[in-house]
Amino acid sequence: xxxxxxxxxxxxxxxxxxxxxxxxxxxxxxxxxxxxxxxxxxxxxxxxxxxxxxxxxxxxxxxxxxxxxxxxxxxxxxxxxxxxxxxxxxxxxxxxxxxxxxxxxxxxxxxxxxxxxxxxxxxxxxxxxxxxxxxxxxxxxxxxxxxxxxxxxxxxxxxxxxxxxxxxxxxxxxxxxxxxxxxxxxxxxxxxxxxxxxxxxxxxxxxxxxxxxxxxxxxxxxxxxxxxxxxxxxxxxxxxxxxxxxxxxxxxxxxxxxxxxxxxxxxxxxxxxxxxxxxxxxxxxxxxxxxxxxxxxxxxxxxxxxxxxxxxxxxxxxxxxxxxxxxxxxxxxxxxxxxxxxxxxxxxxxxxxxxxxxxxxxxxxxxxxxxxxxxxxxxxxxxxxxxxxxxxxxxxxxxxxxxxxxxxxxxxxxxxxxxxxxxxxxxxxxxxxxxxxxxxxxxxxxxxxxxxxxxx
Amino acid sequence: xxxxxxxxxxxxxxxxxxxxxxxxxxxxxxxxxxxxxxxxxxxxxxxxxxxxxxxxxxxxxxxxxxxxxxxxxxxxxxxxxxxxxxxxxxxxxxxxxxxxxxxxxxxxxxxxxxxxxxxxxxxxxxxxxxxxxxxxxxxxxxxxxxxxxxxxxxxxxxxxxxxxxxxxxxxxxxxxxxxxxxxxxxxxxxxxxxxxxxxxxxxxxxxxxxxxxxxxxxxxxxxxxxxxxxxxxxxxxxxxxxxxxxxxxxxxxxxxxxxxxxxxxxxxxxxxxxxxxxxxxxxxxxxxx
Numbered sequence: 001x002x003x004x005x006x007x008x009x010x011x012x013x014x015x016x017x018x019x020x021x022x023x024x025x026x027x028x029x030x031x032x033x034x035x036x037x038x039x040x041x042x043x044x045x046x047x048x049x050x051x052x053x054x055x056x057x058x059x060x061x062x063x064x065x066x067x068x069x070x071x072x073x074x075x076x077x078x079x080x081x082x083x084x085x086x087x088x089x090x091x092x093x094x095x096x097x098x099x100x101x102x103x104x105x106x107x108x109x110x111x112x113x114x115x116x117x118x119x120x121x122x123x124x125x126x127x128x129x130x131x132x133x134x135x136x137x138x139x140x141x142x143x144x145x146x147x148x149x150x151x152x153x154x155x156x157x158x159x160x161x162x163x164x165x166x167x168x169x170x171x172x173x174x175x176x177x178x179x180x181x182x183x184x185x186x187x188x189x190x191x192x193x194x195x196x197x198x199x200x201x202x203x204x205x206x207x208x209x210x211x212x213x214x215x216x217x218x219x220x221x222x223x224x225x226x227x228x229x230x231x232x233x234x235x236x237x238x239x240x241x242x243x244x245x246x247x248x249x250x251x252x253x254x255x256x257x258x259x260x261x262x263x264x265x266x267x268x269x270x271x272x273x274x275x276x277x278x279x280x281x282x283x284x285x286x287x288x289x290x291x292x293x294x295x296x297x298x299x300x301x302x303x304x305x306x307x308x309x310x311x312x313x314x315x316x317x318x319x320x321x322x323x324x325x326x327x328x329x330x331x332x333x334x335x336x337x338x339x340x341x342x343x344x345x346x347x348x349x350x351x352x353x354x355x356x357x358x359x360x361x362x363x364x365x366x367x368x369x370x371x372x373x374x375x376x377x378x379x380x381x382x383x384x385x386x387x388x389x390x391x392x393x394x395x396x397x398x399x400x401x402x403x404x405x406x407x408x409x410x411x412x413x414x415x416x417x418x419x420x421x422x423x424x425x426x427x428x429x430x431x432x433x434x435x436x437x438x439x440x441x442x443x444x445x446x447x448x449x450x451x452x453x454x455x456x
Numbered sequence: 457x458x459x460x461x462x463x464x465x466x467x468x469x470x471x472x473x474x475x476x477x478x479x480x481x482x483x484x485x486x487x488x489x490x491x492x493x494x495x496x497x498x499x500x501x502x503x504x505x506x507x508x509x510x511x512x513x514x515x516x517x518x519x520x521x522x523x524x525x526x527x528x529x530x531x532x533x534x535x536x537x538x539x540x541x542x543x544x545x546x547x548x549x550x551x552x553x554x555x556x557x558x559x560x561x562x563x564x565x566x567x568x569x570x571x572x573x574x575x576x577x578x579x580x581x582x583x584x585x586x587x588x589x590x591x592x593x594x595x596x597x598x599x600x601x602x603x604x605x606x607x608x609x610x611x612x613x614x615x616x617x618x619x620x621x622x623x624x625x626x627x628x629x630x631x632x633x634x635x636x637x638x639x640x641x642x643x644x645x646x647x648x649x650x651x652x653x654x655x656x657x658x659x660x661x662x663x664x665x666x667x668x669x670x671x672x673x674x675x676x677x678x679x680x681x682x683x684x685x686x687x688x689x690x691x692x693x694x695x696x697x698x699x700x701x702x703x704x705x706x707x708x709x710x711x712x713x714x715x716x717x718x719x720x721x722x723x724x725x726x727x728x729x730x731x732x733x734x735x736x737x738x739x740x741x742x743x744x745x
Binding site for chain 2: 282283286299301302342344345346347348349351388389392393394395408423424426427430431433434435
């Protein structure tokens with residue numbers, strides 16, 4: 001038996017490294033014990049851990065990555081014990097959590113094993129994976145993730161990595177914890193909310209610079225700061241909400257107004273930052289983790305299933321199936337309408353969600369009219385079919401927020417319209433770019449009539 | 457996470473010149489993965505699989521023997537696409553079984569090649585989703601597609617003129633802000649080297665002609681050509697009805713009303729390229745709509 005499996009183990013060692021240390025050998029032997037043929041066992045283990053291992057930087061991390069290698073400096077580490085669920089036979093186990101950073105950003109991690117290093121040390125992790133936890137990407141170091149300490153590393157020092165990074169709004173994302181930025185206050189409003197049973201006042205609003213916009217929340221008073229001010233924010237915390245980062249101003253954050261002469265050196269003014277966003281290429285949306293308040297335009301190449309009339313749970317607003325809510329069981333659903341469609345401009349494609357108000361506008365039918373259609377038709381998909389017939393191929397501009405999740409990039413529309421830019425102007429510009437006819441006269445005519453023959 | 461493939465905008469003239477992209481030609485590590493789609497590459501370096509086209513459907517045949525298989529011809533200002541829909545594209549098949557020819561349609565689908573014998577390659581689209589659209593959406597598609605094609609043409613000419621090859625060219629193009637996918641495409645297209653500058657020239661003139669045929673605001677144009685066009689159109693409507701009109705007979709009728717043969721030819725060509733009329737049979741002209 002051993003003779004049979006030896007070459008397979010050898011191959012696995014070559015592909016995956018030290019089998020003993022990572023427990024892969026134990027897993028292989030378990031499969032053999034369950035009468036899995038050795039070559040099949042090898043295949044499934046290779047599939048699970050193998051493949052070409054990618055070396056990533058923190059900024060490249062996204063949801064649900066598997067089997068990659070990452071090197072970073074430990075910024076923070078702590079441990080907590082996890083009590084097993086009642087009835088489980090396992091011993092209480094320890095979870096080590098903290099923050100790992102490289103020159104591109106920082107990421108939360110969690111490990112089920114003690115790491116060979118403490119704050120300030122550089123570690124290398126192989127076969128790591130990511131999960132989404134509390135709206136953020138979390139780096140998971142599992143039982144089968146070899147971790148080694150690297151003594152000499154070119155990574156920036158601890159103090160450099162933990163200092164706030166000065167960033168433009170567009171570059172702020174899930175890999176930032178503490179940032180500095182200069183931006184202009186576009187919107188600002190006060191809200192009263194309950195925090196730990198105490199009524200407190202928070203400020204929420206929107207910041208803008210020449211690169212983009214982001215929402216912000218201030219948990220402290222901001223005396224003298226109002227819409228139109230350009231401010232320097234130092235040491236703000238970044239939080240993620242529905243996949244979009246938001247700048248959090250806490251008591252440890254420094255906020256100051258920018259002087260007039262300083263402001264003149266900036267690449268934006270309140271007027272330029274407050275302008276409505278113009279459409280960008282969908283390619284740009286696809287290349288970023290999230291974007292706040294941007295505008296895109298393209299053709300609706302596909303209306304997705306799940307569009308049309310849906311029924312929501314009156315308690316939690318989840319979409320319900322056949323009168324059953326996933327959480328609240330049998331409920332009397334509330335009718336709602338939404339559209340999910342793929343918007344594509346030739347450079348990228350994105351799933352756009354239109355809530356009821358927008359769905360009614362672009363469909364041209366109200367929820368009540370759509371309900372009538374649903375009840376008057378035998379097909380239960382009557383509204384979906386009608387939507388497809390009406391919308392597929394149409395050209396639309398939308399404004400809203402985009403974010404990446406495990407299903408790809410999705411865009412929640414807050415506004416939608418049919419753009420009315422002047423095609424004639426664009427045609428003139430295109431003809432100019434194409435240059436003059438090189439072969440006027442005879443040549444050109446034969447060219448065109450060739451096109452004519454082709455049509456025949 | 458599986459990324460949805462982008463629906464590329466491409467004119468028929470460039471699309472029909474596309475050829476299969478061998479998996480070995482691709483640099484990315486995913487190429488070995490069996491899940492990666494079959495990609496095509498155009499002589500200009502455009503790598504594509506899914507496409508979105510808007511044009512006039514001028515012919516429709518049910519060519520299926522045992523089950524339904526629709527074959528459609530969709531005309532844009534530079535040429536024509538061939539699209540298929542069979543039992544595995546039920547929605548598109550239902551659409552084709554009910555659509556009235558001719559009409560403006562928007563179609564998303566996957567590019568396919570068929571090579572019955574070496575040297576003759578047929579490029580077609582396997583339809584995914586199809587719908588009837590209006591002329592305004594068609595015009596916008598032509599302008600959008602022209603813009604994206606011109607952008608690629610400019611990058612391609614730039615690459616050609618730079619004189620660089622291989623890694624040096626890659627660096628040069630990436631430095632110019634060209635996407636890595638298109639950089640890859642240009643490099644492969646240049647290696648294949650079937651006189652790419654010739655094709656670029658052809659494509660340029662084809663787009664130029666196509667753009668000129670766009671009828672963007674017929675109400676406002678007051679020049680003589682528009683008037684003549686209007687007249688020829690009226691005459692066509694009058695003579696042809698829904699059956700179409702014999703080209704020679706139409707030419708005679710127009711001449712008898714004082715319009716020169718040259719003008720009639722030009723207008724018809726204009727209408728053909730613009731998708732406002734088509735030839736159901738050689739020598740027969742029929743109006744769209």
